[in-house]
Amino acid sequence: MKIHEYQAAALLKQYGVPVPSGIPAFSVEEAVRAAETLGDGPFVVKAQVHSGGRGKAGGVKFATTVEEVREKAGAILGMTLVTKQTGPEGRVVKRLLVNRAVDIRREYYLSLTVDGAAGRVMMIASGEGGTEIEQTAVDAPEKILTVPIDPTLGLMPYQSRDVAARLGLNPAETKQFIRLAAALYRLFIEKDCSLAEINPLAVDASGNLVAADAKINFDDSALFRHPDILELRDLNEEAPREVEASKYDLNYIQLDGNIGCMVNGAGLAMATMDIVQAFGGTPSNFLDVGGGATAEKVAGAFSILLTDPKVEGIFINIFGGIMKCDVIAAGVVEAARKLSVNVPLVVRLEGTNAEAGKRILSESGLAITPADDMADGARKICELTKEARR
Numbered sequence: 487m488k489i490h491e492y493q494a495a496a497l498l499k500q501y502g503v504p505v506p507s508g509i510p511a512f513s514v515e516e517a518v519r520a521a522e523t524l525g526d527g528p529f530v531v532k533a534q535v536h537s538g539g540r541g542k543a544g545g546v547k548f549a550t551t552v553e554e555v556r557e558k559a560g561a562i563l564g565m566t567l568v569t570k571q572t573g574p575e576g577r578v579v580k581r582l583l584v585n586r587a588v589d590i591r592r593e594y595y596l597s598l599t600v601d602g603a604a605g606r607v608m609m610i611a612s613g614e615g616g617t618e619i620e621q622t623a624v625d626a627p628e629k630i631l632t633v634p635i636d637p638t639l640g641l642m643p644y645q646s647r648d649v650a651a652r653l654g655l656n657p658a659e660t661k662q663f664i665r666l667a668a669a670l671y672r673l674f675i676e677k678d679c680s681l682a683e684i685n686p687l688a689v690d691a692s693g694n695l696v697a698a699d700a701k702i703n704f705d706d707s708a709l710f711r712h713p714d715i716l717e718l719r720d721l722n723e724e725a726p727r728e729v730e731a732s733k734y735d736l737n738y739i740q741l742d743g744n745i746g747c748m749v750n751g752a753g754l755a756m757a758t759m760d761i762v763q764a765f766g767g768t769p770s771n772f773l774d775v776g777g778g779a780t781a782e783k784v785a786g787a788f789s790i791l792l793t794d795p796k797v798e799g800i801f802i803n804i805f806g807g808i809m810k811c812d813v814i815a816a817g818v819v820e821a822a823r824k825l826s827v828n829v830p831l832v833v834r835l836e837g838t839n840a841e842a843g844k845r846i847l848s849e850s851g852l853a854i855t856p857a858d859d860m861a862d863g864a865r866k867i868c869e870l871t872k873e874a875r876r
Contacts (some may be wrong), residue, residue: 487704489718490534492583494700501673502664504696505615505683508585510534518560520584521552525565527587531558536723538701539569542872545579548587555584580722588698594688595619595652596667597644598674600681607674609633609667610640613653615686641671662695677715678708727771727790734786736775737827743768746791746829747865748784750775750809761860767868775809784817786822792825799830799871801863806837815843819850830870831855834863 489497492510499505509520518524521529533545540546544569547558559582559658595615601608611631614622623630631652635641646667650660666687674682688698709716721729731738737752745767749755752774760767771794775787791800804814814835822831834857835843847854855870859862 487706487709487715487719488536488565488723489702489704489715490536490581490583490720490723491532491700491858492534492581493718494702495583495697497673497677498670498697498700501669503669503673504694505700505875506530506585506588506696506698508583511559511582511584513661514556514559514563517563517582517584518552518556521549521555524584524586527551527554529555530585530587530824531555531562532583532585533562533565533567533579534583535567535572535577535579536720537567537569537571537577539571540567543567543569545569559584566829571579577723581720588688588696589691590693590698591684592689592830593698593868594689595683595685595686595814596670596687597681597683598635598670598679599683601779603682604634606637607641607671609635609645609649609671611649611653615688616641619685635671639676643668654832656693658693659695666695666697673702677702677712678705679703680705705813719788727794730790731773731787736773736783736790738774738790739770739772740785740794741771742796743770743870744796744798746770746773746794746797746802748775748787748791748802748804750804750814758801758860758864761864762801762868765861765864767799767864767871775814782817782820784814785821788818788821788865792821792827792829797829798833799867801867802833803857803860803863804833804835804837804843805858806835806840806843808838810839811835811837811843812839812846813843816848817827818851819846822850822852826854830867832857832863832867832870834858834860 494506504835507524509519511520527550529549531547532637549555549558562579565579567579593615595612597610597705612629614629633645643664646664650663683701684697686698688696688754690696727740745762747758747769749758755774762769832855855866
């Protein structure tokens with residue numbers, strides 16, 4: 487789960503990380519009042535969307551007076567912000583953050599993330615902070631520092647001190663960096679984060695380290711432990727079908743293809759997407775219904791696929807273990823009878839109660855094409871989709 491910058495700043499401040507003075511605003515008038523509350527400028531007016539690259543897209547503007555804040559807020563609020571992360575459709579800006587501008591003398595990058603391969607949290611830092619950090623990672627990877635953190639020991643002061651030295655911080659800045667990094671790590675662990683990023687980590691005119699911008703993401707599987715974090719969720723920033731999928735506790739990620747896929751098991755889902763691609767189709771989603779799905783859950787999953795206007799065909803690929811094939815079949819039939827199925831539908835069922843599931847589908851009266859195996863199913867859905875398009 488992602489949150490907005492102003493929410494991330496509030497969490498950082500709670501853990502003792504210095505952040506600029508700032509106030510969120512949901513209208514131009516609120517932005518003006520925020521600037522008046524903050525006092526003398528200059529100010530920064532920032533679009534609040536779940537995307538990086540806001541500055542390059544026109545979503546971050548500087549203002550020296552309250553009247554300029556009014557002007558800049560009016561220009562940003564309601565605009566469709568298009569960045570590399572939003573895709574061409576962009577995101578409509580509905581929230582703003584008005585900050586007192588930081589007099590930045592130097593910029594650094596600092597983050598904590600989970601390294602799945604290493605099985606531990608990794609600190610990442612660079613002396614090339616700011617808007618070009620992604621390009622720095624490509625063009626000059628040697629400028630990106632990575633420090634694995636032992637899960638039993640946590641982030642040790644000597645590790646932060648070493649990073650500070652490699653970044654070229656002076657003694658006073660190093661002391662601040664050690665405290666700041668420890669606070670960031672504590673936040674990361676206590677709130678079950680998947681990413682905690684400060685970019686830029688700025689050194690201001692007084693020599694103080696300030697988190698001038700921040701991004702924090704959380705592990706969805708741990709949100710049950712953090713109702714306070716769950717309250718920060720902004721559904722307007724999520725794809726509608728992904729929001730609907732979360733109601734059924736489905737693992738769903740929307741993609742840009744034309745073949746809807748419904749599978750049980752993440753590994754099988756990845757293999758299904760690969761084989762659909764191999765036969766000339768492009769998956770429109772990743773959808774794992776899990777091992778213990780009910781007919782209602784399956785019906786919900788199928789409904790989500792049918793409501794995607796880009797879907798030109800659906801491939802259901804089930805290998806029944808804990809998940810019973812007859813339950814899948816019943817859910818598909820239930821959803822298909824409620825919704826108009828006007829695209830080709832191919833189903834492959836193997837495993838527990840496969841014969842019972844196939845019988846439910848064959849007796850349903852629905853236009854369902856059975857598949858003998860995964861490759862046969864992928865080939866059939868791609869061929870049927872092409873024929874339907876003609």
